[in-house]
Amino acid sequence: xxxxxxxxxxxxxxxxxxxxxxxxxxxxxxxxxxxxxxxxxxxxxxxxxxxxxxxxxxxxxxxxxxxxxxxxxxxxxxxxxxxxxxxxxxxxxxxxxxxxxxxxxxxxxxxxxxxxxxxxxxxxxxxxxxxxxxxxxxxxxxxxxxxxxxxxxxxxxxxxxxxxxxxxxxxxxxxxxxxxxxxxxxxxxxxxxxxxxxxxxxxxxxxxxxxxxxxxxxxxxxxxxxxxxxxxxxxxxxxxxxxxxxxxxxxxxxxxxxxxxxxxxxxxxxxxxxxxxxxxxxxxxxxxxxxxxxxxxxxxxxxxxxxxxxxxxxxxxxxxxxxxxxxxxxxxxxxxxxxxxxxxxxxxxxxxxxxxxxxxxxxxxxxxxxxxxxxxxxxxxxxxxxxxxxxxxxxxxx
Amino acid sequence: xxxxxxxxxxxxxxxxxxxxxxxxxxxxxxxxxxxxxxxxxxxxxxxxxxxxxxxxxxxxxxxxxxxxxxxxxxxxxxxxxxxxxxxxxxxxxxxxxxxxxxxxxxxxxxxxxxxxxxxxxxxxxxxxxxxxxxxxxxxxxxxxxxxxxxxxxxxxxxxxxxxxxxxxxxxxxxxxxxxxxxxxxxxxxxxxxxxxxxxxxxxxxxxxxxxxxxxxxxxxxxxxxxxxxxxxxxxxxxxxxxxxxxxxxxxxxxxxxxxxxxxxxxxxxxxxxxxxxxxxxxxxxxxxxxxxxxxxxxxxxxxxxxxxxxxxxxxxxxxxxxxxxxxxxxxxxxxxxxxxxxxxxxxxxxxxxxxxxxxxxxxxxxxxxxxxxxxxxxxxxxxxxxxxxxxxxx
Numbered sequence: 066x067x068x069x070x071x072x073x074x075x076x077x078x079x080x081x082x083x084x085x086x087x088x089x090x091x092x093x094x095x096x097x098x099x100x101x102x103x104x105x106x107x108x109x110x111x112x113x114x115x116x117x118x119x120x121x122x123x124x125x126x127x128x129x130x131x132x133x134x135x136x137x138x139x140x141x142x143x144x145x146x147x148x149x150x151x152x153x154x155x156x157x158x159x160x161x162x163x164x165x166x167x168x169x170x171x172x173x174x175x176x177x178x179x180x181x182x183x184x185x186x187x188x189x190x191x192x193x194x195x196x197x198x199x200x201x202x203x204x205x206x207x208x209x210x211x212x213x214x215x216x217x218x219x220x221x222x223x224x225x226x227x228x229x230x231x232x233x234x235x236x237x238x239x240x241x242x243x244x245x246x247x248x249x250x251x252x253x254x255x256x257x258x259x260x261x262x263x264x265x266x267x268x269x270x271x272x273x274x275x276x277x278x279x280x281x282x283x284x285x286x287x288x289x290x291x292x293x294x295x296x297x298x299x300x301x302x303x304x305x306x307x308x309x310x311x312x313x314x315x316x317x318x319x320x321x322x323x324x325x326x327x328x329x330x331x332x333x334x335x336x337x338x339x340x341x342x343x344x345x346x347x348x349x350x351x352x353x354x355x356x357x358x359x360x361x362x363x364x365x366x367x368x369x370x371x372x373x374x375x376x377x378x379x380x381x382x383x384x385x386x387x388x389x390x391x392x393x394x395x396x397x398x399x400x401x402x403x404x405x406x407x408x409x410x411x412x413x414x415x416x417x418x419x420x421x422x423x424x425x426x427x428x429x430x431x432x433x434x435x436x437x438x439x440x441x442x443x444x445x446x447x448x449x450x451x452x453x454x455x456x457x458x459x460x461x462x463x
Numbered sequence: 464x465x466x467x468x469x470x471x472x473x474x475x476x477x478x479x480x481x482x483x484x485x486x487x488x489x490x491x492x493x494x495x496x497x498x499x500x501x502x503x504x505x506x507x508x509x510x511x512x513x514x515x516x517x518x519x520x521x522x523x524x525x526x527x528x529x530x531x532x533x534x535x536x537x538x539x540x541x542x543x544x545x546x547x548x549x550x551x552x553x554x555x556x557x558x559x560x561x562x563x564x565x566x567x568x569x570x571x572x573x574x575x576x577x578x579x580x581x582x583x584x585x586x587x588x589x590x591x592x593x594x595x596x597x598x599x600x601x602x603x604x605x606x607x608x609x610x611x612x613x614x615x616x617x618x619x620x621x622x623x624x625x626x627x628x629x630x631x632x633x634x635x636x637x638x639x640x641x642x643x644x645x646x647x648x649x650x651x652x653x654x655x656x657x658x659x660x661x662x663x664x665x666x667x668x669x670x671x672x673x674x675x676x677x678x679x680x681x682x683x684x685x686x687x688x689x690x691x692x693x694x695x696x697x698x699x700x701x702x703x704x705x706x707x708x709x710x711x712x713x714x715x716x717x718x719x720x721x722x723x724x725x726x727x728x729x730x731x732x733x734x735x736x737x738x739x740x741x742x743x744x745x746x747x748x749x750x751x752x753x754x755x756x757x758x759x760x761x762x763x764x765x766x767x768x769x770x771x772x773x774x775x776x777x778x779x780x781x782x783x784x785x786x787x788x789x790x791x792x793x794x795x796x797x798x799x800x801x802x803x804x805x806x807x808x809x810x811x812x813x814x815x816x817x818x819x820x821x822x823x824x825x826x827x828x829x830x831x832x833x834x835x836x837x838x839x840x841x842x843x844x845x846x847x848x849x850x851x852x853x854x855x856x857x
Binding site (some may be wrong): 275276277279312 | 781783784787788791855
């Protein structure tokens with residue numbers, strides 16, 4: 066028997082004019098992520114349905130739990146639209162829940178097909194009665210049930226229990242494409258995840274300053290990109306060598322300016338790379354006041370080096386909030402590995418807090434960094450991180 | 464690759480590895496077994512122990528076979544828990560004290576912190592600027608509650624030779640003044656073995672830890688020389704008179720004994736060669752603008768330091784970065800300093816304990832050599848370090 070899932074979609078339903086586009090995008094995102102196994106995605110108004118072979122059920126759940134645009138999903142039974150079939154399926158669904166030790170339940174029904182002989186309330190009552198009759202240990206608790214049996218009477222009848230939460234948000238790509246500045250820290254992967262959830266497709270850019278930053282630091286960034294690829298459905302990571310630029314800044318710039326000037330140079334490179342990959346915005350993990358250099362003045366200054374919008378989804382988050390998300394998406398443990406950027410030598414003791422746009426822009430010009438950055442961009446390395454299931458199925462195929 | 468990381472580990476002597484495999488095949492029975500094969504293995508193991516004891520210069524006392532230096536240290540340090548527990552069982556509430564130094568190898572430093580977390584009192588001695596511990600400071604730190612003192616013989620980062628005999632005398636005098644018998648005095652001698660004349664029984668210490676792989680023996684083999692009794696924390700089959708449970712590694716002990724014998728017989732000539740390399744390295748460093756030997760002012764042939772180890776600072780460049788760049792240029796050295804915040808304290812602990820400025824500690828690397836190292840290796844290092852330092856220095 067196939068594993069059959071009912072998939073709830075949320076925010077897409079609110080989109081009136083271009084709802085079709087959002088729906089198609091979600092469907093293609095699901096198809097792309099399920100491509101490694103035999104599968105079927107069916108779209109109906111307000112509900113999607115996914116079926117895969119039983120042995121691929123865990124992988125399908127991996128996909129559904131990480132696909133932006135999915136509000137929730139549940140393993141469901143699809144039956145003919147008759148009262149008897151629905152009640153029989155409800156007993157089977159209850160059997161599974163009771164087997165895991167749950168006892169109290171309630172039934173909820175939705176009838177969009179008004180030709181069905183029972184109303185929602187009556188159907189729920191019938192389900193309750195049938196389950197109680199079948200399992201003496203079960204009891205009804207409509208306030209705090211340990212499980213809920215859902216019946217939906219639509220183009221067919223579906224019976225399921227307790228949907229798992231999805232990521233919600235919007236399907237990847239519906240908001241265009243961005244370039245994520247990915248470091249080895251805690252913030253930037255979370256920023257990427259937040260924007261992916263808002264429907265932004267992403268490529269990532271990492272600045273590697275070997276030998277100042279170690280190979281381990283780079284491997285760590287690759288691991289983080291791999292984690293993000295699980296939400297994006299695959300991701301491309303660009304690594305731009307930044308040693309020459311950093312050395313030039315360190316040698317020529319006033320010490321307290323080196324941090325903002327370095328960030329300005331990174332923005333220049335980001336702008337060029339964004340143009341190259343067809344992105345329309347730049348995403349960073351910056352958070353106001355998190356480090357001394359992240360002030361409104363400094364963000365204005367560094368932001369002036371690109372004409373793309375710079376999206377900073379964490380700008381108003383405190384560190385605890387960011388860490389909580391990092392833990393949830395599985396990037397935290399990687400981010401805290403001790404291979405942080407070895408830029409102690411490049412970090413001034415007292416970085417400037419309030420960059421003056423005109424004056425510091427002049428300081429930046431005086432560095433004559435453009436040829437150095439040009440060369441760095443030429444040497445950019447591309448790494449395609451496939452969707453995690455792709456690797457799993459490739460290994461299985463070998 | 465030019466290998467200048469002998470203090471981390473040394474290339475094993477292939478003939479010792481082969482001989483050990485042969486011994487293991489020949490005496491395969493468990494030395495604790497009662498049959499004739501077991502007895503033969505027992506006899507061979509004891510012969511090996513005798514050879515090892517002689518080569519270690521052990522003198523009166525026992526040689527306990529261990530899995531390495533760290534385990535030898537752990538047996539001694541963790542026995543303090545048993546002493547504390549006995550006190551508690553007899554209804555006494557006093558906290559026993561352990562005195563060690565801030566420059567110990569993690570095998571001692573981390574174990575001591577563990578003792579502290581389990582309720583013992585821990586006192587760290589800080590060395591003077593020359594990297595050596597002051598006997599007067601030890602005398603001051605000793606109390607009637609002191610159950611253990613642990614000071615290493617030779618520091619693994621600076622090569623500083625600790626004045627163990629003077630420390631032992633100071634400890635004895637301080638204990639006598641307190642009207643108590645001196646506590647156990649343990650020395651991690653891993654970097655001393657085969658590098659200088661080391662006769663533990665003549666130094667007035669009560670135990671010493673040794674490791675085979677620093678002197679071209681295999682990993683996984685070490686020894687604890689000890690006098691007196693101690694109650695180990697780990698228990699099991701009662702091997703090594705109960706001090707180190709676990710079936711003895713005959714091949715490990717065989718190779719260790721062979722390595723120690725070779726080290727002992729070649730000590731004079733190896734030291735002479737090492738002194739020449741040390742002089743070459745120190746004078747070469749002087750010609751790299753900015754580079755400094757550590758501790759500051761260390762000169763060639765100074766008896767306070769092992770001539771097999773030298774730390775050097777390259778101010779303005781992280782030691783970790785320089786070590787990485789050297790590795791890419793085919794030269795293997797270690798760094799005592801790591802850039803990441805987690806490792807930062809750990810990496811700089813020894814040098815900062817001597818009062819060295821954090822900037823210098825941060826920029827340090829450790830060069831260490833052995834009998835296979837030639838003058839050309841030192842020159843290759845100096846040339847690469849000079850070029851890379853100029854290029855990468857901020």
